[in-house]
Amino acid sequence: xxxxxxxxTIRAGLEPHLLGQKITGITVLRPSQLRDISPExxxxxxxxxxxxxxxxxxxYLLFYCSSELILVVHLRMTxxxxxxxxxxxxxxxxxxxxxxxxxxxxxxxxVRALGQITLLNSKQLSNWRPLLLLGPEPLGxxxxxxxxxxxxxxxxxxxKNILLxxxxxxxxxNIYTDEALFKAGINPLRPANMLSEAQVQILxxxxxxxxxxxxxxxxxxxxxxxxxSGISGSFQRRLQVYGRKGQKCRHCGSELVGCRLAGRSTVxxxxxxxx
Numbered sequence: 001x002x003x004x005x006x007x008x009t010i011r012a013g014l015e016p017h018l019l020g021q022k023i024t025g026i027t028v029l030r031p032s033q034l035r036d037i038s039p040e041x042x043x044x045x046x047x048x049x050x051x052x053x054x055x056x057x058x059x060y061l062l063f064y065c066s067s068e069l070i071l072v073v074h075l076r077m078t079x080x081x082x083x084x085x086x087x088x089x090x091x092x093x094x095x096x097x098x099x100x101x102x103x104x105x106x107x108x109x110x111v112r113a114l115g116q117i118t119l120l121n122s123k124q125l126s127n128w129r130p131l132l133l134l135g136p137e138p139l140g141x142x143x144x145x146x147x148x149x150x151x152x153x154x155x156x157x158x159x160k161n162i163l164l165x166x167x168x169x170x171x172x173x174n175i176y177t178d179e180a181l182f183k184a185g186i187n188p189l190r191p192a193n194m195l196s197e198a199q200v201q202i203l204x205x206x207x208x209x210x211x212x213x214x215x216x217x218x219x220x221x222x223x224x225x226x227x228x229s230g231i232s233g234s235f236q237r238r239l240q241v242y243g244r245k246g247q248k249c250r251h252c253g254s255e256l257v258g259c260r261l262a263g264r265s266t267v268x269x270x271x272x273x274x275x
Contacts, residue, residue, distance in 0.1 A: 002075045003059060004138070004171030005214035006225050006233065010081055011056045013228035017083050017104065018051045023065070025099030033095050033110065035118040042119055045069060046098075058134045058170035068122040073108070078224040079115035082107045111224060134170040138207050139215075143169060148204045152192040159195065159203075160188035161262040172207070174264045175220055178242040180210045181268065187275040188266050189259070213238065241267045 002010070023046050028039035046065065053064035061081070063071040073081065084105045090097060096108040096117060108115065120128060135151075136142035151168045152159070162168055163177045172180075181188050183206040186199055195203070219225060219233030222243065226232060240250055245258035245267045254271040 001059070001077050001173050002079065002219070002225055003173035003176055004056075004211055005176070005217075005235065006219035006227075007056050007059050007061060007075065007171075008215050009219045009227050009233065010075075011054050011061055014081065014083055014106070015054045017085075017228075018054060018063070018100070018106070020050060020052075021100040021102070021104065022050050023047055023098055024101045025097075027090075027097040027099070028095075029090060029097070030095040030110075030113055033113060033115055033117055035116045037119050042117075045119060046071065051100075057131055058137075058166060059173070060131065062125075070120050070122065070125050072118050072120060072125075072128075074116045076110070076112070076114035076116065078111040080107075080109040080224065080226050081228055082109060082226070082230055083228045134166055135168045136170065138169045138171060138211055143204075143208075145201055145204050149197060149200050152195060152200060155192040157192060158189050158261055159186060159192045160266060162192045163207075164262045164264065169207070171211075174266075175222075175239075175242045176207075176210050176214060178267055179238075179240060180206045182241045182273060183210055185273055187270075187273040188261055188268055189275055241269060243267065 026043040026046055031039050034042060049065040049067055049069060051063055051065055055062040055064065059074060061073040065071065086103060087105055091109065093109045093111045094107050095110050095113065098106040155162055160177055160181060163172050184203040186203055214220060214235045217233055217235040218227055220235040221232035222236060241256055244256050247256055249256055249269040249272060252271045254269055256267050256269055258265060258267045260266060
């Protein structure tokens with residue numbers, strides 16, 4: 001699933017192309033991926049509107065349009081948003097096409113068809129439950145060390161489960177949670193409230209450093225992820241533990257082990273991340 005670095009890379013890549021462009025057409029090829037709106041309603045409301053701003057909240061992309069309309073896209077597992085400066089035929093996994101003026105197109109591809117698209121007005125967005133449940137942005141000013149320490153102090157669940165849950169901090173998924181925990185030397189099974197103040201500070205720093213590097217690298221491409229220009233990310237070259245179960249730790253040479261936490265595969269080094 002695209003996580004914060006991938007979604008932020010897509011947002012940054014699309015922004016210079018989309019700002020100020022008028023939507024001239026909507027082609028819905030997979031109506032089941034629209035949430036709480038029909039293809040006809042989506043077309044009626046969006047055609048003629050101008051894209052004024054692009055934003056990201058957690059793993060959600062938000063396209064702010066004229067008339068206070070916001071198109072919200074969640075890429076889920078395999079979603080891609082690809083910008084074409086001229087018309088391009090739909091491919092087998094193209095689910096939605098947004099036509100733009102001057103002539104250009106934004107294609108939403110999704111192999112597994114799990115992504116979701118919805119349209120909200122500004123009032124609806126402010127009360128939209130999926131966003132209300134999100135914690136602060138890990139690279140934003142609200143994700144302070146003091147906040148992080150207080151948030152973990154009363155939670156007994158494994159620290160990885162807490163980080164994946166989105167309520168304490170938004171945008172982290174399986175890749176960057178595993179990598180940040182390794183960088184911090186913290187076992188993913190460790191109960192969150194058992195971390196010392198020093199460990200919480202190290203983890204807080206590791207989360208921010210890992211995400212900052214991943215954004216600079218354009219995200220991680222394991223299988224499907226591409227940026228808005230169809231280019232792969234490069235952070236996969238830096239992966240220390242994610243996807244490397246059974247291989248040797250690059251720091252100490254121990255065999256990396258795996259387990260399942262919060263329904264997700266988890267990899268860590270038992271030597272560098274002792275329980």
